[in-house]
Amino acid sequence: MTVSRTRIRAIFRKELREFRRNRQIIASMAVFPLFFTVYPIVEIFALPSSSASALAQRQPLVYMLGIPALVPAAIAAYSIAGERQQGTLEPVLTTPIRAEELLLGKALAVLVPALAVSYGVFGIFVAAIELLAQPAVTAAVLHGPEVLAQLVFTPLIAALSIWVAIAISTRSNDTRVAQQLSILASLPTIVVTTTIAVGGLRATIHVAAAFFVLLLIMDSLGWRVVSPLMNRERLITGTKS
Amino acid sequence: MTLNRKTAPDVAKSGPALATDHLTKRFGARIAFSDVSFEVGHGEVFGFLGPNGAGKTTTMRTLGTLLTPTSGSATVAGLPLTPGNEVEIRRRIAVMPEAPGLYLRLTVAENLECFAGLYEAPDPGERISRALQAVKLTDRAGDPCGSLSKGLRQRVALARALLSDPQVLFLDEPTSGLDPVAARDVHELIDDLRQRGVTIFLSTHRLEEAERLCDRVAILNTTLRTIGRPDELRERLFAKTLTVRTLAPLADPDRLFGGLPAVNGWRPDGPGGYVVTVDDPAVAAPAVTRALVQAGADVLSIGSSQHSLEDVYLELVNQDAELEANHP
Numbered sequence: 246m247t248v249s250r251t252r253i254r255a256i257f258r259k260e261l262r263e264f265r266r267n268r269q270i271i272a273s274m275a276v277f278p279l280f281f282t283v284y285p286i287v288e289i290f291a292l293p294s295s296s297a298s299a300l301a302q303r304q305p306l307v308y309m310l311g312i313p314a315l316v317p318a319a320i321a322a323y324s325i326a327g328e329r330q331q332g333t334l335e336p337v338l339t340t341p342i343r344a345e346e347l348l349l350g351k352a353l354a355v356l357v358p359a360l361a362v363s364y365g366v367f368g369i370f371v372a373a374i375e376l377l378a379q380p381a382v383t384a385a386v387l388h389g390p391e392v393l394a395q396l397v398f399t400p401l402i403a404a405l406s407i408w409v410a411i412a413i414s415t416r417s418n419d420t421r422v423a424q425q426l427s428i429l430a431s432l433p434t435i436v437v438t439t440t441i442a443v444g445g446l447r448a449t450i451h452v453a454a455a456f457f458v459l460l461l462i463m464d465s466l467g468w469r470v471v472s473p474l475m476n477r478e479r480l481i482t483g484t485k486s
Numbered sequence: 487m488t489l490n491r492k493t494a495p496d497v498a499k500s501g502p503a504l505a506t507d508h509l510t511k512r513f514g515a516r517i518a519f520s521d522v523s524f525e526v527g528h529g530e531v532f533g534f535l536g537p538n539g540a541g542k543t544t545t546m547r548t549l550g551t552l553l554t555p556t557s558g559s560a561t562v563a564g565l566p567l568t569p570g571n572e573v574e575i576r577r578r579i580a581v582m583p584e585a586p587g588l589y590l591r592l593t594v595a596e597n598l599e600c601f602a603g604l605y606e607a608p609d610p611g612e613r614i615s616r617a618l619q620a621v622k623l624t625d626r627a628g629d630p631c632g633s634l635s636k637g638l639r640q641r642v643a644l645a646r647a648l649l650s651d652p653q654v655l656f657l658d659e660p661t662s663g664l665d666p667v668a669a670r671d672v673h674e675l676i677d678d679l680r681q682r683g684v685t686i687f688l689s690t691h692r693l694e695e696a697e698r699l700c701d702r703v704a705i706l707n708t709t710l711r712t713i714g715r716p717d718e719l720r721e722r723l724f725a726k727t728l729t730v731r732t733l734a735p736l737a738d739p740d741r742l743f744g745g746l747p748a749v750n751g752w753r754p755d756g757p758g759g760y761v762v763t764v765d766d767p768a769v770a771a772p773a774v775t776r777a778l779v780q781a782g783a784d785v786l787s788i789g790s791s792q793h794s795l796e797d798v799y800l801e802l803v804n805q806d807a808e809l810e811a812n813h814p
Binding site for chain 1: 513547550551552553554573574576577579580581582583585586587588589590591592596599600601602603604605606643646650
């Protein structure tokens with residue numbers, strides 16, 4: 246099977262245009278990163294140099310991996326349920342687009358802004374720490390391996406959130422319900438990253454490698470699981486032929 | 487169920503644009519439509535009528551490859567309706583669903599741009615411009631679809647359906663909710679598409695629209711109840727009659743009408759009114775007029791009874807309702 250780049254690009258561009266003009270999605274993209282950055286930044290700024298040694302035992306940067314878990318979940322939940330709610334799904338499905346092309350176009354349209362927001366907010370966070378925190382605190386918070394982990398795990402976590410949220414979206418008629426369920430489904434990832442961030446679990450290189458492999462497997466499985474859910478009859482009538 | 491499967495004149499020449507053979511769709515135990523067989527010729531405008539829940543939209547969705555038939559077979563735009571052909575079929579057809587289904591936050595042009603991409607249309611700008619011209623919306627290209635009236639949205643949906651230059655165009659209630667002027671524009675567009683050889687499968691509730699636009703119509707009520715040209719259906723279902731009105735009631739109508747060889751029977755229709763059953767109104771009318779004048783009757787009017795497609799439709803739907811009431 247060959248996929249058409251033109252059709253994927255058509256869906257991708259359409260989705261980005263819609264996102265840009267949808268207040269609900271803009272709000273989702275803004276609120277979660279704010280929630281994840283304001284509190285830790287304020288906390289870290291307030292820390293005296295003396296607390297740097299205690300902070301060094303934790304991995305606070307990992308906390309920021311909650312952003313790629315939550316932001317795409319909130320946006321991707323809209324992808325199919327939103328189309329169904331506004332009655333736009335049927336015209337799209339009557340075109341020559343294949344289910345895989347529709348899925349790829351929609352997934353990419355979520356992944357790109359989710360990565361931009363996640364990396365952007367992480368960059369702002371790192372810059373703020375570098376510029377405004379006590380030097381000892383900065384040295385305790387910013388570790389090379391954790392910065393690298395942020396870069397590597399962000400797309401993997403985002404992709405997993407996208408597959409789960411699209412799967413939920415294919416079975417839902419209401420965007421709000423789909424969003425709530427998708428956010429709920431991303432909570433296990435948040436629990437893991439938060440546990441690591443507060444020192445409940447030490448993320449060694451072995452733990453990181455294990456998570457990396459696990460996420461890769463889940464991402465490729467996600468594609469296989471979600472593709473059949475894009476069956477036209479199921480999307481139109483809610484039942485599979 | 488045996489049906490008169492009359493086909494359009496050009497079906498034999500080039501094969502049907504659309505054909506179904508005992509096509510059936512069930513959702514679990516519920517039958518959406520059953521045993522539907524018909525053929526539609528190239529360039530034909532084919533009307534698909536039926537009450538709500540008759541299975542019209544499901545038939546259209548099945549032929550549009552959105553739903554998989556439970557049994558039976560079909561050919562769409564010259565290709566057998568099989569899973570392997572679905573993408574190619576969708577390349578050759580366009581479907582305009584009842585709800586326009588536009589992206590309301592996007593402009594008219596952006597909506598069309600998206601669909602031109604989905605059809606991989608060569609030179610999309612030119613296609614979009616032509617489609618907008620066809621529906622007279624060129625000056626609204628930059629307007630968000632959310633700001634358009636229902637009629638204008640319907641026209642955008644029609645423009646979207648024209649983007650791919652389809653061989654077969656499925657229109658589901660294209661004039662639903664439109665004012666008479668907007669509906670007339672859509673009718674003109676359908677006429678224009680017919681001239682260009684596009685096959686049109688038109689599902690509609692507006693019987694005068696079907697009568698005016700369609701070469702043939704089919705009436706569906708889960709099963710196909712009848713199919714044919716509107717005039718054929720009228721002839722098939724209703725006896726030919728003359729309606730006679732006289733100033734005063736006739737003294738002996740039985741002797742007057744019964745004595746005419748062109749007349750098969752008669753019944754009263756109010757004071758001074760008679761409905762006369764005949765084989766050929768053109769032959770019978772002069773004979774009836776002469777007989778009335780000879781009998782000294784003051785004739786107010788005499789005319790052939792006209793049955794509309796609506797009468798045909800109501801007759802068939804009422805028959806079904808009676809059947810259902812008698813055999814629930």
